[in-house]
Amino acid sequence: MRASKSFRLHIGIFGRRNAGKSSILNAITSQEVSIVSEIAGTTTDPVEKPMELLPLGPVLFIDTAGIDDSGALGEKRIQKTMQVFDRTELGLIIAKADEWGDFEETILKELKDRDIPVIVVFNKCDLAPSINCLSKSFSGEKIPVVETSALTGFGIQELRQAILKYAPDDFINRPSIVSDLVGPGEMAVLVVPIDKEAPKGRLILPQVNTIRDLLDADSFCVVVKERELREVFTRFTKPPKLVVTDSQAFLKVAADTPHEIPLTSFSILFARYQGDLSEMVKGAMAIDKLKSGDKVLIAEACSHHPIGEDIGTVKIPRWLTQYVGGKLDFTFHRGHDFPENLSEFKLIIHCGACMWNRREMLSRLMRARMAGVPLTNYGLTIAYSLGIFERALQPFPAALEVYQTLP
Ligand code: SF4
Known part of the structure; x- marks a missing residue:
């Protein structure tokens, strides 16, 4: 089974049309993954290519369209490319050897403003x-530079090495899920409730990733539906260290789990x-x-296609409406698109983004x-509106303190 996208180092490839971005990606991956053409601007939507880059592990290259496009199609490409900055963890700026200018400086600034490590590729x-590209400096800053020719393969090995070297620390030392x-x-x-909203024949990603994290840590787990939970507790000679539930079963699971056993949700x-749990706790308090x-x-x-009593479009709106005691005006968004004007919202509720x-x-x-709008997530919203917020935060003392100390 392939590593999910969330585990992959996201490497954004930026540059002018026809600077050779797609060819570089093909050379690194040794595959024909993007549309490569002599006609500038052939790549339209960002093209994603997962691969294993050892010893780093799984990575995801995102080959962007040129953001120097013009015209209606260009506008769309630019918008898509700007979204790529939001998920880039390491940026490659591809430029022709004799073509560094304001355009490349703008990308460099965008990456640096976001604290994203960057490699310049000539x-x-x-x-x-x-032209000796290696001697170039960038506003007096030390930025790693690699010279390549995607056509001949020159410098591609050095570029692979640079990627390994400049991968951000927070990717290598990621926080654990639960271990x-x-x-x-x-x-x-x-x-794990198995109801009609559960996908057929499989577990969902947060559940799978939590199990894997426990196994990696030499811990173990019992996976059970909410109906059998009470029975399971009677079989243990020693209480579990933690109970993790799907947020939708929070109330029943909280009722069936002895109070001294810490409880939280996948979400x-x-x-x-x-x-950022503490920030999302503040968001829930809004x-x-x-x-x-x-x-x-x-x-x-x-x-995903909503099925039955969908959590995002049906259950959370219902619980929130009951809690607030009045009709709220809900807007729903899916995928990488996010409204430009966030300030019109009083609250943003996000899924777990697994x-x-x-x-x-x-x-x-x-x-x-930046828009001054609190953001929280599904599990926190559900726990808050069902009155079990404090209990769900017990395993996280710092976040619990935020809740207990905020006015
Ligand atoms: S809606 Fe969010 S949390 Fe649920 S599966 Fe999709 S990305 Fe994961």
Whole structure:
């Protein structure tokens, strides 16, 4: 089974049309993955190529369209490319050997403003042998530079090495999902409802990733549906270290789990793993300020087809409406698109973003912060509106403190 996108280092490839971005990607991956043409601007949507880059592990190259496009199609390409910045963890700027200018400086600035490590790649060096690109400096800053020719293969190995060297530390030392809460030899109970909203024949990604994280840490788990949970507790000679439930079963699981056993949800684990739990706790507390008529944005990272009582479009709106005691004005968004004008919303409620890398979720948090709009996630919203917020935060002392100390 392939590593999910969320585990891959996202490498954005930026540059002018026809600087050779697609050819560089093909040379690194040794495959024909993008449309390569002599006609400038052949690549339209960003093209994603997953691969294993050892010893780093799984990476995802995102080959962007040129953002120096003009015209209606160009506008769309530019918009798509700008979204790529939101999920890029390492940026490659591809330029022709004799073509560094304001355009490349703009990309460099965008990456640097976002604290994204960057490698400058001067491509097509075989066409300008007299230019020494390696001696270039960038506004007096030390930026790693590699010279390549995608056509001849020159410099491609050096570029691979540079990627390994400049991969960001927070990718290599990612926070764990749950293994810091359940140590080696300890047990977690995972509660997984199998109802008509559950996908046929498989578990969903947050559940699978949590199991894998526990196994990696030499911990173990019992996976159970909510109906059998009570029975399972009677079989243990020692209580589990943690119970993790699907947020939709929170109330029943909270009722059936002895109070001394810590309890949280997959979604709350992912608020911490993919985003910033303390900030999202503050976001959930904004639920108390909501009043009838307020606009609430509900955003999901992936574009699954809603089935039955869908969590995002049916259950959360229902629970929130009951909690607020009035009609709220909900807007729903899926995928990488996000409304330009966030300030019209009083609250943003996001899914666990299990399909994304952490950088993209953090970019959304930053945009919400800049617009002055609180952002929280599904699990926190459900726990808050059902009155079990404090219990769901018990395993996370720092986040619990935020809740207990905020006015
Ligand atoms: S909606 Fe969000 S949390 Fe649910 S599967 Fe999609 S990305 Fe993951």
